[in-house]
Amino acid sequence: MTTQQRGEMPANGTTAAETATYVYAVCRQLTAAALTGLPGLAEGFPVRALRCGALTAVVQHVPAAEFTQEAWERRLSDRTQLERCARAHHEVVVAAAACGPTAPLALATLYRSDERARQALGEDAARFAAVLDRIEGQAEWGVKVSLPAGGPRPLDRTPPDAPQGSGKAGAGRAYLERKRGLHQAREQRHDRALQTAEDVDAALSRLATAARRLRPHGQEMTGPASRRQILNAAYLLPHNRAEELAEAVETWRTRTGAQIELSGPWVPYSFVGEV
DSSP: OOOOOTTOSOSTTOOGGGEEEEEEEEESOOOHHHHTTOOTTSTTSOEEEEEETTEEEEEEEEEGGGSSHHHHHHHHHSHHHHHHHHHHHHHHHHHHHTTSOEEEOOTTOEESSHHHHHHHHHHTHHHHHHHHHHHTTEEEEEEEEEEEOOOOOOOOOOOTTOOSTHHHHHHHHHHHHHHHHHHHHHHHHHHHHHHHHHHHHHHHHTTOSEEEEEOOOOHHHHOOTTEEEEEEEEEEEEGGGHHHHHHHHHHHHHHHOOEEEEEEEEOOGGGTTOO
């Protein structure tokens, strides 16, 4: 006999042994209506609240046979499946966050039963409480800064039939000087790009409760090869400072000529692991 409490028995006529408990997030307050109709990751099994002492976990029964480690590895290695799972997970987290501060858990957080989930989350209750205190009244904003990648490498226009002797030596010196000049110009562009990233990040960090520098995306994700991403950052910001952030971003766009993308507000995924 399992330790499932009343109202927590799996749906669809399955038994507790045939299901596992998937956990989306942890919060303090949650209305049942906020989760109504959400398919989550396993249609036919309701997304619901699970009390864990002073906290509430947002959970769903899922068919155990379909959510083994091997099944997850196959699912997450398939881009289409990965995107579907990430969207479903995020949809549930956003619904819960509408009720109050919510700490999202990582995709594929799974326990054998509700009771096992209660036990594991309860053991980490102090950290979750600290995280929820920290993010209350805050939202995450994303900022990506890109600059032109620089023009194409100049062609060597030294005539193929350059004269011999001193003329050839002079042409060789000119070629080396051009090479040195190009190298110095690349270094200067690189230094200016790094300084721009530091300046923008410092200015936006002053508005934020917390900031995180993330790895800049490569061109396969950023699009045209004519631009290079120099800053990919997340900022935790009080709700009442969103307008200041937007104004600061616009100021730095004008000042630097950089392409600066601002996105949000988001549930603070980037900051729930920090206490």
